[in-house]
Amino acid sequence: MTGSRRTKPRYAELGDALQRAIEKGEYPVGTLLPTELELCERYQVSRHTARAALTQLINAGLVDRRPGAGTRVIAQNVAMRYEHEIDTVDLLLQYGNTTRLQVISAQRLPASAEIARQLEITEGKDYLRLYTLRLEEPSRQPLAVTEMWIPVRSTVPVDKLLDVATAARAVARFLEPTRLSRVEQVFDATSFSTEDARQLGIKKSEPAMRVQRRYRDTQGKLLLIATSLHPPGRFAYSMVLSRNHR
Template sequence: MREPRYVVIAGDLMRKIAAGRWPVGELLPTEPELAAEYGVSRETLRRALQRLDVAGLISRHPGTGTRVERSAPVAEFTAQLGSVEDLTQYGESAVRGILSVEPVTVDAALATVTDLAEGSRQVCVTSTRRDPGRAGEVVSWARVYLGPGDAKAVAGDLEGSPQLIADLIEARTGRAVERVVQRVRAVGVPAEAAAHLGVEPGSPGLEFVRRYYDASGALFEVAVSTHAGDRFVYETVLQRK
């Protein structure tokens, strides 16, 4: 899948900064100049600069310009998700490792978190995601809940594929994602997740619950992932229509 244009531009700017094209303390060219250089709109250029800003490479000052603050990104994993396509891109950039696959019966507590029917039978896939750009550091720990039929269909694909499990299900069964409902909340990192994330149990974290619905409106996958709060940045872009 081709990367969005703003991601490509951000990567090019990062490489140029690392190579010393603009030393620390120097101002980047203006937004109109950079937009013209890359042949994109100023909105696309701004989205690229947002990635550099979150990475700690630049700071933007109205009336002054955009200044280079460092030549290498800070040690954070950034996810910028605004669409199902962005979610797929994130899946391909963070490598999945399977820890366990086991049947579960949804109890009252799990039903509250996931919206799955209490008493229903599911298959729980416990996994981690690693950032290949940071020596394979674990950036998330997750439990994904699937119906037994879908779990059986993708069982042979889970370990070796970078694709989202929802995309694997579509490839194997034809059931496509129509809508993803996401909830984010601050949590204390559970002990099991902490062991893989390399943080203390109960330390600050972010929990993402993503519920995947198909074209008929049926909920067919729920992913509950936990990230260490001091190493993960979640970014969204709000645009006036």
């Protein structure tokens, strides 16, 4: 991971190196990967970098991580999935620029074990929960309900994010493209809660398309998780795939 100009964040380089090792059978299915501390010592990286690299493997479906049990290899190869790298972040953010975010509520809460795992923080550490609507302009038709989780750190504008009058603008500034190295996206299907359906003006029985986005800074640290639920007929996602020549 040294000796050449770096084109990826350090955590992504480490994640790729571990993935190659798994694919080559250096860590067979059922065995444990090195701990975060062992990775820090072996590759001379920070704890945040090691954790983000392991999360990359979790999201790829290669490993499973449980408190007290370590990080266990569960597959030798990555399942088929779509992922957007930094060269499409600007296009992704155009969606935010052509719609309007309306913040309905904002709370500061201690993270449960599950939320802490997803946010890559310690259980009990504070995070911000924003419940929002994404509106189409100029019709103001609701396109999605979005729940945002933001770990509380010194760089987070907590007061502005907790004020529903300033929160939308604060989110936009917090996710400036220059701060981002990576946006990880996962699409699946789910159902709406009663409150979600009410906000969108639909029946609860309608199916929901769920889009989860994980925004990372240039050091690989997780800035925000946004989970959006879209009703039928109000949102479509299009992408073009091309062969990667090396």
